[in-house]
Amino acid sequence: MPSRPTVHSFYRYNIEPAMLEAQRRVFAHFDVPLRQWRDDKAKHAGWIDALLADDSLDDIVVIADIDAFPLSHDAYAGLVAAAERGAIAGLAQTTNDKSPDKIFAAPxxxxxRRDVWRDFGAPSLFPYDTGDVAQIMTDIAEARGVEVALTYPSFALRPIWALADRGVYGTGTFYGDMEFFHLYQARHVNTVDLFCAVAEGAIAGRHDWARYLEMIEDAPPEAKGGRSLRQIIRKLRG
Incomplete structure (x- = not known):
């Protein structure tokens, strides 16, 4: 029987209860084990480091942001299967303020696998000069010829950032062939409403795209990103 490691999700006091409940409902619907961890003192990377050091947890470590969820059980199973064969598997991201041309598997x-992390020298997953949280795992994997299994964004309801030469992502990003959803901008009330709406769509098996677009248009300016799609396309074209 395929393994079903628990997905671990970190949050703090400022996350809306509605978001927590929506994420729980999606995971339960797709029969994916989830544990939400509240820690008001730890930094995200510090929490991940503690998770990795805890041998009482699953041998395969699966991490998700509190504003992310799979859009099917198969998407979760595919990510786990990649990890089982020794890959570093994750959603594709860039750290645009540090290494904009470097795509890595993001947490x-x-x-x-925990033993792969140990074989890498048990590195801390804190950000560093040229990388963001957990980017070190991709750096080491590539240096050693270890597979990095990336799932790329297919589209975003509000494009904000360039993904090197592979497209864009932003608020309300859908990854793969409708495999994962990541909200970003989780602190804004309007985007929390969007997150809950997409969760409802995932559970129902039918997405109301017109409703999502209306909700993203109603989001506050600070949740819409600092660059327009035209500016991002201009950057990609050089």
Whole structure:
């Protein structure tokens, strides 16, 4: 029987209860084990480091942001299967303020074997000069010829950032062939409403795209990103 490791999700006091409940409902609907961890003192990377050091947990470590969920059980199972074969698996992201041309597997939804992490020298997953949280796992994997299994964004309801030469992502991003959803901008009330709406769509098996677009248009300016799609396309074209 395929393994079903628990997905671990970190949050703090400022996350809306509605978001927590929506994420729980989606995971339960797709029969994916989930544990939401509240820690008002730890930093995200510090929490991941503690998770990795805890041998009482699953051998395959699966991490998700509190504003992310799979859009099917198969998407979760595929990520776990990649980790089982020794890959560093996750959603594709770039750290645009540090290394904009470097795509890595990000912990917004990520999986890898604990023994692979140990073989890498048990590195801390804190950000560093040229990388963001957990980016070190991709760096080491590539240096050693270890597979990095990336799931790329297919589209975003509100494009904000360039993904090197592979497209764009932003608020309300859908990854793969309708495999994962990541909200970003989780602190804004309007985007929390969007998150809950997409969760409802995932559970119902039918997405109301017109409703999502209306909700993203109603989001406050600070949740819409600092660059327009035209600016992002201009950057991609050089």
């Amino acid at each position: 917004m939804f990520m999986a890898f």
